[in-house]
Amino acid sequence: MDVEVPSFDTPVVSGSHTEVCVIGAGIAGVSIAHELVRRGADVIVVDDGPIAGGETARTSAHVSNALDDRFHWLESRHGTEAARIAAQSHAAAIDLIEDNAAMIGLDCEFARIDGWLVPASDRDHGELERELAAAIRCGVAVEKLDSPFPFHRGAALRFRDQARFQPVAYVRGLAAAIIAQGGQIHCGLHVDAIEPGRPLGVRLRGGGVIWAKHVVDATNATITSMVRFPIRQAPYRTYVIAIEIAPGSTLDALLWDTADPYHYVRLAGDRLIVGGEDHRTGHGSDPSYHWNALEEWTRQRYPETGEVVARWSGQCMEPADGLAFIGKNPDLEGVYVVTGDSGNGLTHATIGSMIIPALIEGRDHPYAALYDPGRSTLRSVSTIVREALSSNYPYLDWIGRGDVTDPVDIARGEGAVIRRGVHLIAAYRDPHGVLHECSARCPHLSGVVSWNAAEKTWDCPCHGSRFDPLGRVLNPPAVSDLPAAPAHDEKPQPTEPRTPTERRPRHVR
Numbered sequence: 001m002d003v004e005v006p007s008f009d010t011p012v013v014s015g016s017h018t019e020v021c022v023i024g025a026g027i028a029g030v031s032i033a034h035e036l037v038r039r040g041a042d043v044i045v046v047d048d049g050p051i052a053g054g055e056t057a058r059t060s061a062h063v064s065n066a067l068d069d070r071f072h073w074l075e076s077r078h079g080t081e082a083a084r085i086a087a088q089s090h091a092a093a094i095d096l097i098e099d100n101a102a103m104i105g106l107d108c109e110f111a112r113i114d115g116w117l118v119p120a121s122d123r124d125h126g127e128l129e130r131e132l133a134a135a136i137r138c139g140v141a142v143e144k145l146d147s148p149f150p151f152h153r154g155a156a157l158r159f160r161d162q163a164r165f166q167p168v169a170y171v172r173g174l175a176a177a178i179i180a181q182g183g184q185i186h187c188g189l190h191v192d193a194i195e196p197g198r199p200l201g202v203r204l205r206g207g208g209v210i211w212a213k214h215v216v217d218a219t220n221a222t223i224t225s226m227v228r229f230p231i232r233q234a235p236y237r238t239y240v241i242a243i244e245i246a247p248g249s250t251l252d253a254l255l256w257d258t259a260d261p262y263h264y265v266r267l268a269g270d271r272l273i274v275g276g277e278d279h280r281t282g283h284g285s286d287p288s289y290h291w292n293a294l295e296e297w298t299r300q301r302y303p304e305t306g307e308v309v310a311r312w313s314g315q316c317m318e319p320a321d322g323l324a325f326i327g328k329n330p331d332l333e334g335v336y337v338v339t340g341d342s343g344n345g346l347t348h349a350t351i352g353s354m355i356i357p358a359l360i361e362g363r364d365h366p367y368a369a370l371y372d373p374g375r376s377t378l379r380s381v382s383t384i385v386r387e388a389l390s391s392n393y394p395y396l397d398w399i400g401r402g403d404v405t406d407p408v409d410i411a412r413g414e415g416a417v418i419r420r421g422v423h424l425i426a427a428y429r430d431p432h433g434v435l436h437e438c439s440a441r442c443p444h445l446s447g448v449v450s451w452n453a454a455e456k457t458w459d460c461p462c463h464g465s466r467f468d469p470l471g472r473v474l475n476p477p478a479v480s481d482l483p484a485a486p487a488h489d490e491k492p493q494p495t496e497p498r499t500p501t502e503r504r505p506r507h508v509r
């Protein structure tokens with residue numbers, strides 16, 4: 001059945017009171033709001049972009065309880081019982097997505113399929129054995145079989161009851177159900193700050209306020225904790241291509257390998273969705289390099305593929321101990337968070353819709369302790385230190401020369417960082433040739449942003465804040481735009497680029 005999706009661009013009445021205000025209309029925020037409304041709560045959802053317009057639209061939609069961080073690694077950090085609960089919670093999330101889609105009568109192409117973990121090389125068979133043993137200890141339905149993929153001879157692990165679906169269609173369906181049951185969703189509203197108190201004040205850009213007894217921060221990287229989560233999770237970019245493939249020429253299954261970074265593949269009709277090439281945000285090469293590497297990897301294994309029809313990239317938040325942070329924000333009374341997707345964002349978000357409504361109702365939940373945002377991450381201190389070094393290394397950019405020395409070297413539709421005295425400028429030349437400048441200083445904790453040529457955004461390599469080409473904030477933890485460029489008395493910049501952008505590589509690993 002088709003779902004009629006209402007417009008979400010209606011303005012909220014400033015001074016509105018609600019029981020719960022959910023910030024973020026991606027899969028996490030909308031799933032949590034849907035569950036709350038279903039239980040009779042009064043809910044307002046706000047987002048500064050469209051429904052499911054952030055990372056939800058960029059996922060490759062592997063829905064799996066075979067966790068990215070592998071069960072043997074999770075066991076080593078958290079113990080077998082905790083890893084078992086993690087597996088159980090992600091399986092429950094898959095069930096809930098299936099149930100929600102059926103309850104609403106939603107055609108979001110949900111299908112149960114197998115997931116296959118294949119070794120990237122002969123040397124990785126030990127890794128396969130370790131993961132098989134750990135997954136069995138964690139109660140996962142897994143078996144070692146001969147690989148069904150022609151490009152890989154030998155053993156592989158088959159995980160039963162995984163799934164795929166269309167997350168944007170699913171989230172829009174849930175959003176329509178929220179409206180039908182009396183909830184409110186308002187897009188185009190940017191939240192500047194949460195004012196502590198009872199009720200909490202959700203301060204909107206432009207001066208409005210929503211008063212709420214509880215606030216759910218479902219903004220992906222959180223806007224309600226400037227330090228706690230940014231130092232416990234690290235932002236990674238990942239790349240995806242969609243490539244034509246003859247119908248029936250490959251298995252309808254999820255596939256991922258043991259490479260580091262690993263590759264992940266699924267079928268979507270007559271297209272193969274292939275992802276991988278992950279790297280710390282702001283540390284990668286030209287995105288064409290990553291997309292071309294994915295294409296080459298794909299053609300070597302799937303010779304029957306045709307044209308590449310789409311390419312995009314997304315951002316994952318990798319928590320140091322491999323588990324999302326879902327529950328009460330220890331830094332702000334009355335606020336709940338869901339962050340740290342760890343490459344399993346669709347299921348982590350859905351687990352949020354089980355835990356957070358229970359906590360808001362004053363009840364405990366069997367998964368709450370595992371994902372407690374206030375938990376100790378001391379067992380993962382080596383990962384925190386390693387990622388902190390990566391987060392802080394980009395501060396050296398403050399003494400660097402920038403990407404280019406002259407704005408004429410910036411091609412149309414591209415951006416680059418330029419040094420001007422003690423200042424670093426984020427300069428973007430629009431498709432008409434007009435140069436736009438703002439400060440390259442990230443308003444979160446003063447990292448230097450770098451140009452993301454794949455998504456045409458400014459990305460902060462420190463903790464993952466992202467900004468559009470004109471410096472408007474897209475992703476937290478920053479909540480405000482890039483500052484205005486400092487005034488200077490140099491003559492106006494020419495509007496025509498000299499050549500395509502030439503830049504020095506920064507932090508290429």
Ligand code: FES
Pocket residue numbers: 230442443444445446447460461462463464465476477478
């Ligand atoms: Fe933290 Fe930019 S995201 S300094």
